[in-house]
Amino acid sequence: MSALRESLSFLTSRLRQVGIFVALILIVILFQVLTDGILLQPQNVSNLVVQNSYILILAIGMVMVIIAGHIDLSVGSVAGFIGAVSGVMIVHWGWAWWIAIPACLLVGALVGAWQGYWIAYVGIPAFIVTLAGMLIFRGLTLITLKNQQITPFPEELRALGGGFLPDISGGTSVLEFLTVILGVGGTAAILFQAIKERRVRRKFNLENEPMAWFAVKTAFIALLMLIITFLLASYRGTPIVLVVLAALVILYSALMNNSVFGRHVYAIGGNLHAAELSGVKTKAVTFRLFVNMGVLAALAGLVFTARLNSAQPAGGTGFELDAIAAAFIGGAAVQGGIGTVAGAMIGGLIMGVLNNGMSILGLGTDYQQLIKGLVLLLAVGFDIFNKNRSGSGGGSTIGSRFKRKTSPPAGSESTTPVTGKPAGDSTEKAAASRNP
């Protein structure tokens, strides 16, 4: 009984993380029922993964940018532009795919460096720079394509969008072997990792999740992995892009948690001044963040182009909004400092399942947009509500954003030497200080 109570109080303390996960499952169940089981048919699950892969790739970079307190509105245009560049390189110039792909990623890095320069070193807000980038790179896409689509692409590149890992059983087995091996292996690795982490936490006396919750959660995730493995294996196996995506998620989760760079990103988003005064090279970190975003946008553009088998003038339009929505639904905070790659992936999947489910139901894009918009609003609204209720929000978002921009203190008495000063005080102060 006490274990149950402990679990419940833990759940309320993690309402957001748990809530988002539960929301995904409820949405899946809802559409599974509404579509008479079509949603979770093997072929559809496979489609779902491939269709959303490029949004998920963008969401990885986007959540990092958002954690640092910035935003990137240009990723859709950049993805479209790289699609166009790849079309020119591969179809017009006849470059081999293994030259063209690195070349495209390099162009993406250059695009990111261009934007990162203006944001980090010139100091123009990312919103403005990337809004300009949205227009600039859409324009460059149209110029590169001369307003016409480029098609067809060779088989090797198309595999990136719609290809599957080879079937080592030669197509004789009901379940595709390699997928089963990867799926089961992956599940085992996740279980192993979770248990190891729990041990380490206990060893260092850190707050641990209640055992009951840990067991349920881990078992559930493992079960989910196995179900997806089963569904994929009973269709055509593992999509290549899923392997790419899985590798990216693992790499970037590690990067954000355990690399100096990732830690600095969180530090900048959490308190820019404190990070600066702790020796974090904030400009360099911001610059690299946008270079990284450019590379990921290029990769998303390649996957998208490969899937359509054509580079199109309007390719990538609106991707930025889906990626941003994924990050926010996945728990990233508007004021920066909070968010995870895994959360953004779940946020992206929620958007993906909504899209896919509503398409199967025959709802037009009109209703799809309406519902997606409401989901985004509700998810972030829930966040704010939750924060206000727990009272740990640390004042208004806008207020704290403001505070950061004000100039250093002048040893002031007005900073009432009292810990529990009313929250309104700080906003007042921010409004009162000016920069002549």
Next chain:
Amino acid sequence: MNTPILQMRGITKTFPGVKALQDVTLDVNRGEVHAICGENGAGKSTLMKVLSGVYPHNSFEGDILFENEPCNFSTINDSEKRGIVIIHQELALSPYLSIAENIYLGNEQATRGWVDWRKTNLEAAKLLARVGLSENPITPVQHISVGKQQLVEIAKALSKEVKLLILDEPTAALNDEDSGHLLDLILHLKGQGVTSIIISHKLNEIRKVADAVTIIRDGKTIETLRLDEGQITQERIIRGMVGRDLESLYPDRDPQIGEEVLRIEDWSVQHPQDHSRIVVHNASLNVRKGEVVGMAGLMGAGRTELAMSVFGRTYGRAISGKVYKYGKEINTSTVSEAISHGIAYATEDRKQYGLNLIEDIKRNISLAALRKLVKGGWVDGNEETIVANRYRTSMNIKAPTVAAITGKLSGGNQQKVVLSKWMFSDPDVLILDEPTRGIDVGAKFEIYTIIARLAAEGKAVIVISSELPELLGICDRIYTLSAGHVTGEVPIAEASQEKLMHYMTKEKE
């Protein structure tokens, strides 16, 4: 002439854990300039916020009588209706609006909802003439100097039919010439029947304008001195401001002072925006191994500015001067350079500049020296936890685990996290800016103990503090700053509160 306009009786204001004001009494006569004096944090600003309705009438105890009628203000608007206007030390003007628009902001000269621009600008021009400011009322406020902006604030106050004008450190942000103009204006307004309360600790200003001085110390009224009774003298004011016993306890130290570690020479800094203001003038100081050096100064003396400009040029512009470590000149032009030369700076405002409040303890502690934890390209999370746990024990940080979010800790524990962060960076010189601000007495003693221990370990420590007893309790040597100048260097054996305050209020030659 001696009719009271304002009587404040038994004002007591409590913040969680701190009594900011205790039974304060203030009597202001009609038509006088009344100065309020006290050290930083004595409660001057709090008292004025109580008077002007920033703190609503039910949030404190005591009575306020204005023109013999009781006041129950809930907002600033209520007090302004009665003719009490406060001008805060940070001006509240909108830089992009014109002078006239700012004067009538919230009090627009309008007919049926539409602004009457002709009237606005004409009336504004009349007010500007009253304060002696010859500027076109349509000039945007950002295009005039800070001194003139201060005058616009006063014009704004006059537009509200002010009877009692409260100026909170009005000259703190002004250069000498502008300060002089402002004081003249206050005297001029006095001639027109406006009563003023001026918060200041610049004794020369007080001597110039004040008819009466009320001294506040530790949230209590000490005494009111009257000019016509010949009581306003520098000695009397200083005695009133500092006459506090060394009541807190300080850890015993046996200083082992070694060679010079850091020396700053001819250090000068300009204000980042207002280039006419030199915030630090040719400051020189040094600190030796195992020594605790204090930096005393009143508001605007330039202590924080000096420290931050040395620490990676995080404050000011046109910085000149040299920094030597062990006799060799070093480059401290970026924070990471400063850290790599073994300098650490713990800020006075830990919430805004010191901590990532939404992050946990261990990640805050590791931030400044994260690279020490890197193994094979990745941050070793286990090692990080071990390190953080070590500091949690040695610094006595009261938190359930090192994974607790720093924003939820008390002020004292947050400060210990900040100190842990800098100790982990293993500095030779620690600059601690107001290390005990906003911390309760028990935690203060712990911080003093930590400072003593750091010095005993051979670190050179510089402590910036507004509390003189604190500096006298923990330092071996104290520098005093006044208006950006180093005005004194006092060995602890010769130091007293009166002596320090004398240097801190010394005007430059």
